[in-house]
Amino acid sequence: MSAFPATRMRRLRQADWSRRLVSENTLTANDLVWAVVVSDTADPTEPVAAMPGVERLGLDTLANAAKRAEMLGIPAMAIFPHIDPAKKDEKGSEAFNKDGLVPQAIRTIKEAAPNVGVICDVALDPFTTHGHDGLMQDGAILNDETVNVLIKQALVQAEAGCDVIAPSDMMDGRIGAIRDALEAHGFTDTMILSYAAKYASGFYGPYREAIGSGAVLQGDKKSYQMDPANTEEALREVALDIDEGADMVMVKPGLPYLDIVQRISETFGVPTLAFQVSGEYAMIEAAAANGWIDGNRVMMESLMAFKRAGAAGIVTYFAPRAAEILNG
Ligand code: PBG
Numbered sequence: 001m002s003a004f005p006a007t008r009m010r011r012l013r014q015a016d017w018s019r020r021l022v023s024e025n026t027l028t029a030n031d032l033v034w035a036v037v038v039s040d041t042a043d044p045t046e047p048v049a050a051m052p053g054v055e056r057l058g059l060d061t062l063a064n065a066a067k068r069a070e071m072l073g074i075p076a077m078a079i080f081p082h083i084d085p086a087k088k089d090e091k092g093s094e095a096f097n098k099d100g101l102v103p104q105a106i107r108t109i110k111e112a113a114p115n116v117g118v119i120c121d122v123a124l125d126p127f128t129t130h131g132h133d134g135l136m137q138d139g140a141i142l143n144d145e146t147v148n149v150l151i152k153q154a155l156v157q158a159e160a161g162c163d164v165i166a167p168s169d170m171m172d173g174r175i176g177a178i179r180d181a182l183e184a185h186g187f188t189d190t191m192i193l194s195y196a197a198k199y200a201s202g203f204y205g206p207y208r209e210a211i212g213s214g215a216v217l218q219g220d221k222k223s224y225q226m227d228p229a230n231t232e233e234a235l236r237e238v239a240l241d242i243d244e245g246a247d248m249v250m251v252k253p254g255l256p257y258l259d260i261v262q263r264i265s266e267t268f269g270v271p272t273l274a275f276q277v278s279g280e281y282a283m284i285e286a287a288a289a290n291g292w293i294d295g296n297r298v299m300m301e302s303l304m305a306f307k308r309a310g311a312a313g314i315v316t317y318f319a320p321r322a323a324e325i326l327n328g
Pocket of ligand 1: 205278
């Protein structure tokens, strides 16, 4: 036996060219979905304290952002609305206002950058006075009644030109119900991205500040979002949503749930997206601002980690910054 290793893994690592040659995964701008927060009071933008570098965009600024996405080769934008508190009610009625902020944002993006896909969240939390994703009665979130409202919200979005309906509410049966309604109204080409495995997570904290639902949220979302302890349940959720007509599925949060991304992408072979959520963004930015990590390096490393786990794409607030680096 030689005193030295028979296999020298370091040979391939010694030069830039050989590292590039044997690299197993690639990240490009094509893998990114830009998460944007829009607001009807932002003129032109409002800062989000818990997410340095992220701003709520007014519609004019959103148009410029859409052009920037197109130029950078970012395939799609995901819209999250900050609704004027005066427009919120118990039932989230503003969610299906045809002239509301989301339909306006959809039209704005489509006009400014027709080749950028538009993805819209379907859930009531930006629109309700109690901050929940569904209708609430005596402290409980009603399932079937909520689904009926989500159908109306999805149809308004499809009508405004949204390409991808993305229910993030976690009600049971909503994917099938929304798919049926889309078909019945002639929106046969409108896609559905289901937030199939969405966990009740503390990582959403900064988002709730960004859309203005955090301060009002009554209680927690554990009766509809998943327990962070569970994996098999995520597989059941995904199987149901595919069966009900989802074209793509999402895992959320992202980095702490890479095992779920991997299990789902391997098990189902369905396009699996991961959401690098607000708290993940905030952690990287906070550490970088303190000089404790190299922000850009950690951003790129975290995005590559999603690809390694099998994600088809990553929804991230970092999209334009990452795309700029990727495009050189
Ligand atoms: C709710 C929704 C949430 C996010 C997107 N849609 C948060 C929640 O469930 O409370 C979180 C996004 C993020 O944290 O970046 N429908």
